[in-house]
Amino acid sequence: MMIYTLSIGSLLMALAACVLGCLRQTEFARGMMAGCWVTALALLVANGVQAAALPFGNMRHVLCFFPLVLAPAAYYMQRCRGIDLTAFFAAAAALSMVGALCMPMQASWRQMPALQSPWFAPHVTSYVIAYGFLTVSAILAVASCFGSGKQARLRAADEVVMLAFPFLTFGLWSGALWADVAWARYWAWDIKEAWALITWCVYLLYFHLRGYASFASWLRPLLLIGFVAVLITFFVVNLLPSIQSIHSYAQ
Amino acid sequence: MVLGAACVLLLAGAFPILGAPAVFRGGVMMLIGVVAALLALWGGWRLSAGKHAQFIFGLVSLYFTTSGLITAWMYGCKAVEHAMLGGAMWFGALAMACTMVVGLLFAVIFGFFLLKLMSPRLWLAGVHWCCTLIVAGAVLDYCYEQNAYIHATVGDGDKIDAVTTTAGENHSLGFALQVNDFKVTHYDAAAPATPQQHHLLITEQGGQYTAAVHMHGRWMPLPKGHLTETEDTLQLAGRRFLKSEVKAHPTIAYPCLLVSSPMPQGVTGTGTVKEYSAACTVFTDHRGRPETRRETLKVNAPIACKDWHIYLLSYSYDPICNQVTLVLQARNAPGRWYALAGMVGLIICTACWCWWRREQITPEPTDKEAPAV
Numbered sequence: 001m002m003i004y005t006l007s008i009g010s011l012l013m014a015l016a017a018c019v020l021g022c023l024r025q026t027e028f029a030r031g032m033m034a035g036c037w038v039t040a041l042a043l044l045v046a047n048g049v050q051a052a053a054l055p056f057g058n059m060r061h062v063l064c065f066f067p068l069v070l071a072p073a074a075y076y077m078q079r080c081r082g083i084d085l086t087a088f089f090a091a092a093a094a095l096s097m098v099g100a101l102c103m104p105m106q107a108s109w110r111q112m113p114a115l116q117s118p119w120f121a122p123h124v125t126s127y128v129i130a131y132g133f134l135t136v137s138a139i140l141a142v143a144s145c146f147g148s149g150k151q152a153r154l155r156a157a158d159e160v161v162m163l164a165f166p167f168l169t170f171g172l173w174s175g176a177l178w179a180d181v182a183w184a185r186y187w188a189w190d191i192k193e194a195w196a197l198i199t200w201c202v203y204l205l206y207f208h209l210r211g212y213a214s215f216a217s218w219l220r221p222l223l224l225i226g227f228v229a230v231l232i233t234f235f236v237v238n239l240l241p242s243i244q245s246i247h248s249y250a251q
Numbered sequence: 252m253v254l255g256a257a258c259v260l261l262l263a264g265a266f267p268i269l270g271a272p273a274v275f276r277g278g279v280m281m282l283i284g285v286v287a288a289l290l291a292l293w294g295g296w297r298l299s300a301g302k303h304a305q306f307i308f309g310l311v312s313l314y315f316t317t318s319g320l321i322t323a324w325m326y327g328c329k330a331v332e333h334a335m336l337g338g339a340m341w342f343g344a345l346a347m348a349c350t351m352v353v354g355l356l357f358a359v360i361f362g363f364f365l366l367k368l369m370s371p372r373l374w375l376a377g378v379h380w381c382c383t384l385i386v387a388g389a390v391l392d393y394c395y396e397q398n399a400y401i402h403a404t405v406g407d408g409d410k411i412d413a414v415t416t417t418a419g420e421n422h423s424l425g426f427a428l429q430v431n432d433f434k435v436t437h438y439d440a441a442a443p444a445t446p447q448q449h450h451l452l453i454t455e456q457g458g459q460y461t462a463a464v465h466m467h468g469r470w471m472p473l474p475k476g477h478l479t480e481t482e483d484t485l486q487l488a489g490r491r492f493l494k495s496e497v498k499a500h501p502t503i504a505y506p507c508l509l510v511s512s513p514m515p516q517g518v519t520g521t522g523t524v525k526e527y528s529a530a531c532t533v534f535t536d537h538r539g540r541p542e543t544r545r546e547t548l549k550v551n552a553p554i555a556c557k558d559w560h561i562y563l564l565s566y567s568y569d570p571i572c573n574q575v576t577l578v579l580q581a582r583n584a585p586g587r588w589y590a591l592a593g594m595v596g597l598i599i600c601t602a603c604w605c606w607w608r609r610e611q612i613t614p615e616p617t618d619k620e621a622p623a624v
Contacts, residue, residue, distance in 0.1 A: 110438045110523040113550040166602035173594040182551050184398075184562040184580045186590060187389070 003046050003105070010039040010067055011097035014090045021087025029086045030075070036093055037071035044068060056124045057109025059099075059238060066096030069129045070136070073163070083156050085136065088143070092135040099235075119178035127171035131230055133164030134203075138227035141220050157223055158210065165203055172200050183246070192237050192247040199229040281393050288386035295379030298372055306376055309368035313377070313599065315361035323354025371607060377600035384593030391586025397422060400564075401579040405433040405515060410534065414581045424581065425557040426535035430548075433566065433575045435517030435527040446513040449573040453478065453485060453508040455497050462487050464571050473571060488572035515575045518568040526550075527566060529577055548579075559583050 017032035043064050047055035055061040074089035111120075137160040144153035175196070180186040187193065206222045209215035237245060299306040330347035369377070399414035399422070410427040450465035462478040463470040479486045483494050490510070497508045517527075528549040533556055535542050546554045554561040562580040569576070 110525070113524060113526050116526065117551045162605045166598070166605045169601040170598050173598050176594055177591060180587070180591065181553060181562075184553070184560070184564070184582050186587070186594070 003043065003050065006039055006043040006046060007064065007097060007101055010036050010043060011094055011101065013039060014067060014094035014097060017090035018087050018094055021090055026084060026086065029090065033071045033074055033086055033090055036067050040064065040067035051109040053109055053111055054121060058106050060103035060105065062124065062128060063096045063100035063103065065128050066132045067093035070132045073133065081159055083159060085156055088136050088139050091139050092132055095135060114182045117178055117182060119174055123171060123174045123178060126167045126174065130164045130167035130171055131234060133160050134227055134230050137161045137164065137223055141223035144220060154219065161203065161206065168200060168203065172196050188246060190246045192233065192245050195229065195233040195237055199226060199233050202226040202229050281390060284386045284389060288383045291379040291382040295376040298376035298379065302373060305368050306373050309365060309373055310377065312361045312365040312368060316358050316365050317595065319354045319357030319361065323351045326350035371604055374600050374604035378597060378604055381593045381596035381600055384596065385590050388586035388590025388593060391589065392584045395585050397583040399581045401581060403430045403577045403579055405430050405529065405575040405577060424559055426533055428561060429532045430529050430577060431532060432530040433515045435520060436525045437517060437520040437522045438525045439522050440520050446516060447519065448511045449514045451487060451510040453487065453492065453497055455506045460485055466570055477571060512573055514573060518575055529563060
């Protein structure tokens with residue numbers, strides 16, 4: 001019950017931050033985002049206590065972790081890069097909490113031997129950070145199609161992707177480094193790995209094209225295609241029952 | 252080429268119904284990889300144009316900075332581990348401090364050169380060359396990697412010194428591996444104070460011998476094939492008994508023989524497996540002298556010896572024979588270090604390029620709006 005209450009609380013605060021951000025009530029939006037972060041932290045602790053382990057055992061656990069990284073990132077973007085993206089980061093946090101509420105509640109979680117590695121926490125955390133930021137970039141790419149400030153939004157999306165890409169790279173290749181000791185091969189062409197590589201390649205293509213004016217119109221679709229690849233890697237590969245994956249313990 | 256690669260990626264293995272992992276592991280994917288690596292090599296060369304010496308010294312500095320950090324981390328951890336295992340605390344603290352200081356000094360000095368030498372453009376060149384290094388390692392492994400699956404019985408005293416690879420070739424390991432003991436721990440279950448016993452019972456009724464095993468609190472008769480009989484001996488679960496050992500027993504109506512032996516720890520436990528490990532002995536040589544090493548083989552902790560890595564993949568327990576069979580993988584991958592170095596380099600170079608960059612996105616030519624988000 002407490003977990004549901006905290007999840008709903010976090011979702012409502014993220015939604016409020018998003019609405020206030022859109023209405024240019026910057027200070028209130030940041031306050032709500034801070035509240036969302038505190039609630040998400042309490043949720044992380046509650047999940048950890050319930051699971052009696054690091055709360056990365058299922059998709060609900062992982063989705064609950066998103067607001068925890070998105071709120072400080074919004075603050076960082078505003079403080080260090082001078083771009084106020086609170087509304088967009090809050091929207092991504094709200095989306096993740098909606099996803100978390102849709103996932104079934106699993107009381108306990110046990111780390112199987114292959115998961116007991118020092119790579120586990122950094123690998124998952126870096127992917128959560130990367131996917132969170134890439135969600136924000138996709139929202140910005142969609143928002144850049146409408147209203148005023150299209151180019152500024154596209155630039156902001158680029159800033160966010162630049163922030164996310166090293167995390168995505170770390171997630172992908174740290175997984176390979178881990179697999180080398182756990183599965184006796186650094187690349188197994190598992191379906192999850194294949195889609196993670198596809199996602200990485202899409203953003204790689206984005207980086208190769210962003211420097212050319214003639215390809216400027218490709219950037220928005222590429223950000224969206226990249227986000228679709230993220231969704232497939234994170235949700236479809238995990239949730240489709242017909243898929244057999246050596247990453248199946250991540251379901 | 253990009254479209255072709257996308258088709259292979261998407262249609263060959265990225266969907267379960269169309270999935271064909273053999274395509275990924277085949278020559279087509281390798282060819283795409285080689286072409287991509289050559290393009291990355293060319294891209295890196297162009298990006299570092301005019302600054303090749305600076306770039307090479309930058310990469311050397313990166314190597315030493317990373318080595319310094321890894322040294323500080325690994326030996327610091329080992330010192331802490333030593334202190335935690337009962338070693339002298341002052342020794343642990345001193346060793347940790349010394350290695351940390353040396354490693355960090357290394358990292359600071361070479362890190363300074365690194366920051367001076369590398370520009371965002373050279374970091375980007377580094378990203379490209381690391382991609383080439385990964386593919387080079389993968390191609391080497393594709394051509395020369397040797398893999399062999401070994402089924403090793405715990406405690407049978409056999410030494411594994413040669414393997415038959417998946418390609419059907421026999422290879423000497425250059426060392427011998429013996430699996431002495433095996434242990435499983437489960438969540439929510441405490442390990443028993445004394446080892447559990449495995450019981451086999453051989454009975455004789457009218458000249459006919461039958462065997463039973465004690466499982467789940469009751470005696471389960473074994474099918475006939477398990478017990479083989481010669482003129483004066485009986486063979487069961489890989490062990491030989493004399494028929495004369497089957498004697499009258501005060502509480503059992505027929506002559507019988509009870510054979511008890513300790514069970515490997517935790518193999519019959521219930522619940523989620525927490526950890527399993529095998530105690531092994533590696534018989535090798537060091538500078539021409541024989542050396543015996545005691546190692547613990549675990550998931551996520553392979554044994555490395557003479558270009559070979561031995562991985563623990565899984566295990567099975569035969570309740571009749573009371574034997575644990577480990578599924579091990581022996582792997583000799585000559586390109587592994589190149590691929591792993593490329594991966595580490597790629598992570599570092601990508602982070603440095605993305606986070607210390609000075610390039611901006613090229614604006615769309617038609618858009619002339621105010622920069623409000």
